[in-house]
Amino acid sequence: MRYVKYVFVTVVLLAGFVFAFDPTTYVSAGVGEPDTLDIHQAYDTVSGEIIYNVYESLIAYKGSSLTEFEPRLSTQVPTVKNGLIKDGGKTYVFPIRKGVKFHNGNPLTPEDVEYSFERGLLYDPTGGPMWMLWNAIFAVNSLNEMVEKYVGKPASEVFKDGKPLPEYKDKLVEMYQKVIDPAIEVDGDNVVFKLARPYGPFLTIMAHTVGWSAVLDKETSIKMGLWDGKPDTWWNYRNIAKEKSPLYATAIGTGPYKLVEWDRTNRKVVLEANKDYWRGEPKLKKVIITTVSEWGTRKLMLEKGDADDIAIVLEYLDQIRGNKDIQIIENIPSMSVVVVGFSWSVSPNSKYIGSGKWDGNGLPPDFFSDVNARKAVSYIINYDAVIRDVLKGYGIRIPSALPNGLLGFDPTLPLYKFNLTEARKALQQAWGGKALSVGIKFTVAYNTGNAMRQRIAEMIKTYLEMIAPGKIKVEVASLNWPSYLDAMRKAELPMPIFNWLADFPDPDNFIFTFYHSAGTYAPRQGDNFKKFVSTPRKELGGKSLDELIDMARNSSDPDERAKLYVQIQKFAIDNYISVPIYQPVGVRAQRTWVKGWYPNPMRPGNDYFELYKQQ
Structure with missing residues (x-):
């Protein structure tokens, strides 16, 4: 989860003020x-911790296991053996538990489950987690992609000011009735999910009670102003602003x-x-x-x-x-990575790129679309010092944004090196050497209290300015967590520092997130990034990076997937798409x-x- 996820260690972010032992x-x-607190928009660990304890999913991970599940709001975990996985892995049946009540006293029903998933899919906020369910159930990456697939026009041409143009309205109603609604159906006391194709990680996605798989009270949700459940109104509730969601600061679960x-x-x-x-x-x-x-x-x-x-x-x-x-x-084992990313197309409204021009007082929005600019950054991180001095050894080097322990991880892939001489050479080749001759000025931000991100930001400042004193000026800014997230989502940060915690234990959750044009981080990396990874490349056999990622995620052959993921990582490393810093080793402190x-x-x-x- 997604979502950032946390600080850089696996600890809980809690606090209070008591002055004697209180067991309660x-x-x-x-x-x-x-x-x-909107379960379908929350995509960070702080929000996720609250949602995890207030809401429930149909199934859950069993203890510390990443492969075993136990029932929650479903009375059984679907398997082929118990007959709840059918049609070669395309149909999943969840028997809904009786006698469960929401916090307001309303009883849980199968209709609540159906409504919850459909509302999330139709809301599908930008930068949110719903891509996982869109891909798992419908084999597309977003509501907009489904609209384009079904209507035959991109969503930007179908909608105007959030409303569908008259000529497309009937088609959108039909899309809900014939595609979305039949995929999640109530059958007596069961809720049945019908996938477009077999998808192995489906249960791992359903087991993660961080938001996207949680269950809402349909009756209360409609009264609060969420989607009213009708097939001809859903677009009124599509991608609404975070603070305007009725669930922004409210939570009523089971x-x-x-x-x-x-x-x-x-x-x-x-x-x-x-x-x-x-x-x-x-x-x-x-x-x-x-x-x-x-x-x-x-x-x-x-x-x-x-x-x-x-x-x-x-x-x-x-x-x-x-x-x-x-x-x-x-x-403590972790399934996360810390990566320095780049916005290849910084928002022109960003206050973190100075003038935004080649005048020595700013950074052009497309500065990091030059591979040599990104390459220079790969040389200014003292990776060993970070792990030795800052992490005190609680971290391991990784060659890409894929953590050790997942299919496709290859320890023989090359690691980036700390070398200021090479960094200067790369900057001399970027944009005709303008960074050194004209100068650049920009800001690297971190979220307040996150010492690891702060140290990385300070390291970037120190070594970039050391390469070209007086020409390269880097400021370091501390932002509160919501502001940091918002700035990333709006592509305002030229060099965001990502910390991705797995949503589900599969390489697709990292490779797609970091390297695909429809991935969670794609909007934060900008249109130039999207164009780069979606363009066919000779070195990829005439395919785009997007196509290779799609092939890997859709293959049912582990060996084939592993080979594809290694090829994808090699391309990402060679093109400095992002700069992986380390994979955390968790540490927790408690009374x-x-x-x-x-x-x-x-x-x-x-x-x-x-x-x-x-x-």
Whole structure:
């Protein structure tokens, strides 16, 4: 999840203010803030942690496993053996659990499940997570792609000011009735999903309760102003702005916790136990999730027992070692990567590129569309120093944006090297050497409290300015998490620092995200990037990078997929599409009285239902 995902370690971002041991309240300090609570737009781990504990999906990962599942709102996990996977893997049947209630008292019904998935698909916000379900169910990447496929015209020509032109309205109604609605159907007490083709990772996508697979209360959603469920109105609810969503700051699920408040002024979220939860009342009665940007304050809270766990800074981990009241859990497996990306077409409205011109006081919006400009950046990161001095060894080098542990990872692929002489040579070849002769000025941003992103941003500034003193000027800016996300989504950051946590444990979730023209990061990398990866290349046998990625994701042969992913990574490395920095090794710090925590790299934070406190 997506979504950024977190800071750079697998810790929970929680906080609160208690002054004595209280077994019923869980508090902690983190560095991030929720972006939105709309389950179909949230695509970051801070928002995802709240959604994970307030809502539920049909199935869930079993403990720490990435391959085993257990029932949630479905009474069974579909398998071929139990007859709930049919038609060669194209039909999945989920029997919906009876007796479950939403937090407002409404009973869960199969119609709620159908509505939830259809609403998400039809909303499909830009930069959101719904691409996964569009691809899994319909073999396309977005609502807009489906519109173009069915209507025969791009969405930009079908809609004007958000409304369909009269000549296309009937066709859009028909698309819903004949394509979308039949794919997710209620059959008695079951909800049946009919896929366009067999898709192996489908259950891993359904098991991730971060938003896209969660279930809404249909009746309440319609009353709040979400899609009314009618086939001739859905476009009125398509891709609405984040803050205008009725679910932006509201959450009503079936999960173990209820949302009490999201105090955006004081940067605090409060949850309370759902006493009527169908799996039993949670042991923790209250959870406080708050943002504390300063490491020293978080550290003090943990030491005093005012926080149960905190977001740590690995540089300063030794400061809390040896405290008998603090437990440090190390070497936690992760399924994430930290990558320096590029906007090949920065928004002209960006305030992070100065004048935006070749005048020594700005950065042209297309600066990073030159391969040598990107190549120069690959040489100014001191990768070994980052892992040794900043991460304290809790990270590993990776050659591409694909983490170790997934199909297609190849440790023999070349790693980028730190070399300032080569960086200067690359800049001399970029744009005729204008960066050195005329000069450039731009800003690298990071989210406040994320020490790792801050160190990388500072390293970029230091070494670029060292290459051409007085000619290259780099500013470093700290943004709160929602502002950082918004700036990335609008392609305003010339050099965004990505931290991608897997949505599902398959290489497609990383390769498609980082390198495809329809991937989550494509809008952030700009139109020049999209054109580059969608254009056929001689070195790719006359195919585009997009085509190779599509071939890999659609193949059912693991060996074929692995070979394609290696070819894709080689092309990405040779063209410096982005600069992979490291794959994190997780570390968690918590009070010793915290019990029940377990690792799972798919989870966006704590599973509070399993946690309890005991001295």
